[in-house]
């Protein structure tokens with residue numbers, strides 16, 4: 001039997017190159033080797049306020065993006081989290097074996113809590129437990145994500161092991177898949193921060209739907225380091241980040257890239273990188289627009305059905321293990 005993958009993206013903000021290079025791209029590469037489930041995690045998106053019409057539109061747009069980057073619905077299952085009720089149900093069960101201190105430790109929670117100060121939503125606090133439910137419901141072996149999700153994966157593994165120990169073998173304990181290059185693409189306007197959908201400074205992230213002029217402008221204004229040389233040097237994070245994007249989009253080796261830019265300046269790197277990105281985004285955006293509404297409806301309905309059948313099986317086992325029975 002093939003091993004399983006599960007991963008997801010939140011349909012909030014604008015999906016950017018970091019999401020693609022850190023996650024989506026690897027989903028495409030792994031999907032033929034594994035039985036794959038790719039979720040649009042809209043229940044995670046509502047942990048911060050969302051405009052309902054916009055959330056609905058973003059959810060469908062993200063499904064189009066999944067298809068356009070190369071997720072093949074013939075071999076992979078694409079579905080919307082809220083279409084499968086077991087995600088929320090299992091999250092509740094897992095809440096009951098999770099400790100407050102485990103969630104208080106989560107870096108993403110701490111960051112978000114710092115920004116909101118008072119009245120941090122319970123949803124934001126509980127976010128990693130819902131994520132664990134997403135993964136464990138499908139008995140996933142592998143979870144391809146960017147580096148920022150590593151801690152959430154560790155919690156998922158801990159919860160799976162705890163449940164298995166206390167209630168008997170139930171969940172497969174998943175491994176993260178974090179790519180060696182591209183797991184943490186940095187903001188163009190602040191290379192000490194990751195490229196992020198929720199960044200107030202829009203120039204920091206290249207959206208997969210950005211038009212050519214926007215892409216050129218964002219790269220032109222990207223922060224650089226002092227110095228002149230164009231080399232992969234960790235001590236110069238801004239240039240390192242631009243070069244990493246260039247490497248992943250062109251498929252060239254680091255040596256080839258350094259040789260190509262030898263003797264050239266930062267302006268040249270930025271303008272070539274902009275053109276490489278535009279050429280990557282052009283066909284992608286065409287494919288996004290080409291997905292018809294009916295096709296999308298059909299795919300998401302089929303995806304939800306396939307996902308439900310597996311989620312239901314796991315959740316039935318969980319209920320049995322825990323003694324959650326009612327009328328017989």
Ligand code: TYM
Nearest residue numbers: 007008009010018019022023131145146183184185194195
């Ligand atoms: P989200 O929506 O923030 O991001 C989606 C994916 O993109 C990766 N990513 C990045 N990779 C490299 N560089 C960056 N700057 C960058 N920014 C984001 C993320 O690591 C992620 O893989 N909690 C998840 C969504 C989720 C999930 C799941 C993932 C919910 N349930 C179950 C896997 C399995 C999140 O907020 O991703």
